[in-house]
Amino acid sequence: MPIYLAIPNDTLFFRGGEPMGMGESHFQTSIFPPSPETFIGAIRTLVIARKSNGDFEGYKNGRYSDKDWYKEVGFGELPESFNFIGPFLKKDTDILLTPPSNLFATSDKKKFAIAVPKHLNEVKHSSRLKHIMWIDKHNDIDSSDWKPVEDYITVKGMEKYLKGSIASLNRDDFTQLGDIFENEKRTGIALNKGLRTAKERHLYITSHKRFKENAVMVFCLDGVSSFPDSDILPLGGENRTVIYEKTSDLIFPSFEAGIEFLVTTTPFKVNKVVAGMPITDFLDDDLNVSLPGGIKSKLISYSVKRPLLFGGWDMAKNKSKDMVQYLPAGSVFYFEKCNVKGKNNKFLLGGENVQ
Structure with missing residues (x-):
């Protein structure tokens, strides 16, 4: 493209x-x-x-x-x-992307962790969703030291994240605002x-x-x-x-086999909200995630930051557009493991053992 x-x-x-x-x-x-x-x-x-x-x-x-x-x-x-x-x-x-919303770092930015799904019997959340995002305990790190990553992530750093290689992330994979x-x-x-x-x-x-x-x-x-x-x-x-x-063309890392989550690279319009869930172009009312190749997979959990409000001017109607809610870039959605064909650079696909 x-x-x-x-x-x-x-x-x-x-x-x-x-x-x-x-x-x-x-x-x-x-x-x-x-x-x-x-x-x-x-x-x-x-x-x-x-x-x-x-x-x-x-x-x-x-x-x-x-x-x-x-x-x-x-x-x-x-x-x-x-x-x-x-x-x-x-x-x-370096092409820079909004960091995934479930990526955390210590205050010295030497160690990184992701918030991963936990079972409902461990953390009370919702009767509709079976899991919730949570950070595993690290004995050498106080829980209060974990902070959401705010720096932009490089394409190389994003590839590590998508493959689950969180331990290999370092400061060179990020750029400060x-x-x-x-x-x-x-x-x-x-x-x-x-x-x-x-x-x-x-x-x-x-x-x-x-x-x-x-x-x-x-x-x-x-x-x-x-x-x-x-x-x-x-x-x-x-x-x-x-x-x-x-x-030249832009190539993003994304995988097809053994995928378990997606992370958005750009804001997505929220079409409506159902039981607190933001329904978008890739998530339907039944909480199925639409993936490349016509594949659908059941949503397990998600991590999003505060929604964005965008407006604008409608030239055709010659008036201001209504304010519309968007999911911010860096939103993460976990779903049941599956294989897909193709990719969509509006979101990138990853998992623990992706290919």
């Missing part, structure tokens, strides 16, 4: 979903990494702008509905052929729509990301031949842009 590097021209800003009230001191939070929909919207907008010469009204009125590029980006709903995965981060030569970007606070004032004049009592502060040297974002895109191989892409808020360019 083709991969693109996205290099910020300056800082980047991806705003949170909270409203700004008049007369209030307001700090506008930043969501990072941004949602896949943020990139998808930017990509679709760029294609429309380039192919229609900026005729967005014509696009919305169906003037170009017979064009190949229109069919590739679609109108409203995303076409099935539009395949986007990401965004990820890259530092020097401070090595990728730093936060910059910016003060701004809201403008009256269409007038470009300042709106009274609407000062705000935003948190921008300034990327370090040799740190970029990465995304995969297929099925959109009308997307230029390189260009300047408006991305996020505050009129920020990135320079992007097409590069």
